[in-house]
Amino acid sequence: MAKRLLSFANLGHGVNVSAVTSPLAWEHVQPAAARRLLTGAIEAFAERGFQATTTRDIASRADMSPAALYVHYPSKERLLFEISLYGHRAALEILTAADTADTPADRLRAMVAAFTAWHAEHHTIARVVQYELAALSPEHFTEVATIRRAISSLIEKVLADGVSNGTFTVPDLPGTTLAVLSLSIDVARWYDPTRRPSPEALGATYADLALRMVQA
Amino acid sequence: MAKRLLSFANLGHGVNVSAVTSPLAWEHVQPAAARRLLTGAIEAFAERGFQATTTRDIASRADMSPAALYVHYPSKERLLFEISLYGHRAALEILTAADTADTPADRLRAMVAAFTAWHAEHHTIARVVQYELAALSPEHFTEVATIRRAISSLIEKVLADGVSNGTFTVPDLPGTTLAVLSLSIDVARWYDPTRRPSPEALGATYADLALRMVQA
């Protein structure tokens, strides 16, 4: 396969799922062995998917025997849940922190830019967050679904505020909310840090697109 | 989990992956047993993913024993490949058939509408097409990647034509191509035929969004 491929076509084998987020972000996971397992699991789940990832693979990425995993996590699913929960919380925090401007237009711009940049910068964990939901236990899925609703509500609220004060024109509020989220989320599927624009540049571009979507 | 959920949040267990495309579309797969296996595999792969689907599951959906599968297909992966290949060809044909208008704006509108509606109407097979690429063998992936490049090229060509004749303003051609494709593709992830707009309505909406993206 040629090196020079459009990203759209180059999404199977050989996808670059590189190093992972900033290591600092996982300092709260103690001890270090548990953290190595967690970051190894993020990479493995993002590359191969939850079902195709073996506990042996995760353990070997952490330079441990398969059995050592169970000292730190009771199951493979629990590892997925902790990753998914942390990732969803991080995405919600990013969005909340960006919601500070005075006008709906400025708020939407900042929120879409931040949400998009997060999906690009942390595309590894974002892939797990967005595409491995079905592997969670029903109870664990319920828990992250609550966070997903909160994320959706934040965007819907900004759009509604823009409609209220007359700056946005949105015929279908839930549909437009979904479209705005959709564009950012899909970044996790195709983003390749070796070829694509920086997360910040992409965020700025997508923020513009979102504003055009609501005819601001 | 409450019935009334925003689609964004409702993407794990309980996703509605209903009946499948039109049965007519698979008439070329003969004999009928092979067709039952293929359509069963599409539903199973879309619901659970390739790795989580067992050959026993596929066979039982076709009311057959596990062994009977191997009379019609040499492996589980081959079943995935045939689904993926057919799905990619169908998407390319849909896009090609829609590329008939005179102006770039009308062409883009028709193509995005058709491509989006296809991902909604055939969201089951579209999920397999868009999210199970990594489970293909390297050789089979190479083959569908060719079709993916053709799809991408069709969109890029329309955008380039619009830039040439001055009706579109596109600072980043590959980036905008990807964003237009991205919005349509993500439909396969969240589309729920029991709640969402009809494929045609969604296609019309997304065609408008695409035209705004290129400032037509």
Place this chain on the structure above:
DNA sequence: GTCTATAGAGGGATAGAC
């Protein structure tokens, strides 16, 4: 807390009868 060894279950694919 880490290891080696392994239990116990399940899955892809095949053998051989009909």
Place this chain on the structure above:
DNA sequence: GTCTATCCCTCTATAGAC
């Protein structure tokens, strides 16, 4: 072309030594 039976492997998780 479909079945029953099963091989053989891999995988999650546990047992028990250190």
